[in-house]
Amino acid sequence: MKLSVIICSHNPKKDILTKVVDSLKIQTWGVNNWELILVDNSSIPNISSWLNLSWHPNATIILEQKLGLSHARIFGVQHSTSDLIIFVDDDNILNPNYLKEALKFHQQYPQVGCFGGKSIPQFESQPPKWFFQCGINLGCQEYGDEPYISDYRTKSFKIKNYPIKAPIGTGMVILKSAFMKYLEEAQNDAKRMALGRKGKALTSGEDNDIILTLVKKGYEIAYVPSLMVTHLIPQNRYSLTYLKKMAYESNRSWVKVLEIHSINPWKKISKFSLPLRALKAFITHRPWQSEEKSIQYQAALGKFKGQSEI
Known part of the structure; x- marks a missing residue:
């Protein structure tokens, strides 16, 4: 397999997850070249009871009972067979060329350990005006049309601030070897494992932890505007509560x-x-x-x- 698409999901909305899977069906990169791993993170009912992935010859649904995004991602990566991982949230619609463009960029810049692109919100309804002033992006980002690569491989480099234009979890593409470097540090650290989402909790530091770990280990990170995700955002996520x-x-x-x-x-x-x-x-x-x-x-x-x- 050239790459592995990993979807981690806990009690997803059926119609939204179906749209996510449908976006994978129309990828311009043939299904024989990539695998699809859906990690069911203790959903009730089990996702396998209603979602059919038989259209994909290299698809599987695996069950991770230990609740939490960190645990689900680790489980998915451990079951993957390729060197390049794409994390897709269960509310992410990938553009049809996403997989092909991700592989193309990786082949051109194999030294980049982690990269991502544009994440554009699609709201279920029009958000209130004040929402756009509150400074919360809800897992969306857009840094324009110019690609950007950060080089942290110089021996004198010492991290002082969080990297600019860093990838977010939405559509994150990461080398499996880079993820395993992160895992070596974080897997046995309860505090770091608790940074990811868990059930209905809104803890959200795992992606930042991954990026900072990779940067410190000398990997480059990149912003690739040809990669585009539509992030489906239900109305309750822009409620004041x-x-x-x-x-x-x-x-x-x-x-x-x-x-x-x-x-x-x-x-x-x-x-x-x-x-x-x-x-x-x-x-x-x-x-x-x-x-x-x-x-x-x-x-x-x-x-x-x-x-x-x-």
């Missing part, structure tokens, strides 16, 4: 990721100081005034919580 929770958990995870990689600009704080800090943040951000400010307030609380847990 969801976004406040996501802002909190994202910032909480972000502090922990930066601490793991020794680039955290914030000091550890006492958990006993949290109520006073929350009060000050309440006065500063004035969450009662608007939806954006209420989200910013939750982001501040999440940062404080992360600082208390490092």
Whole structure:
């Protein structure tokens, strides 16, 4: 196999996952050249009871009972047979040329350990105006039409900040060898395994952890605009309740990721100081005034919580 497509899914919406699979059916790269691995992460009912992958000669559904995106990804990679992995979320619609373009880029730049492209949102309904001011991208990114490769292979390089134009989990393409380097460090570290999504929890630091690990190990990363994913976003994900929770958990995870990689600009704080800090943040951000400010307030609380847990 030239490459492996790995979909990790926990209790997916049937109609959305079906659309994801349908986008793979029309890939311009023939099915005999790649394998499809769907990791059912403890879904009820089992995905194999209703999803038919018989159209693909190299497809399989495997069951990972240990809940969590990190565990599901590891299980999928361990069952893969190719040197190039593409992670596809269960709400990602790949453009028809995605697999072919990913392989083409890999063949041109084999030294790049991880890369991704454009992730364009497709909202179930029109989001409220304030949503676009809240600063949460919901797993979407778009850096224009110029490709970008970051070279971190110089001996004098020392990471100081999170890399610009870094790939995100949506449609992430990664060398299997690079992922295994990440796994060598992270698999037996409970804190790092807890960074990924787990059930309905919105913890979201695993992708950042992967990128920082690869950069420190000398891999290049890249932005490839010819790779495009449509990210299907249901209405509940841009509700105020969801976004406040996501802002909190994202910032909480972000502090922990930066601490793991020794680039955290914030000091550890006492958990006993949290109520006073929350009060000050309440006065500063004035969450009662608007939806954006209420989200910013939750982001501040999440940062404080992360600082208390490092």
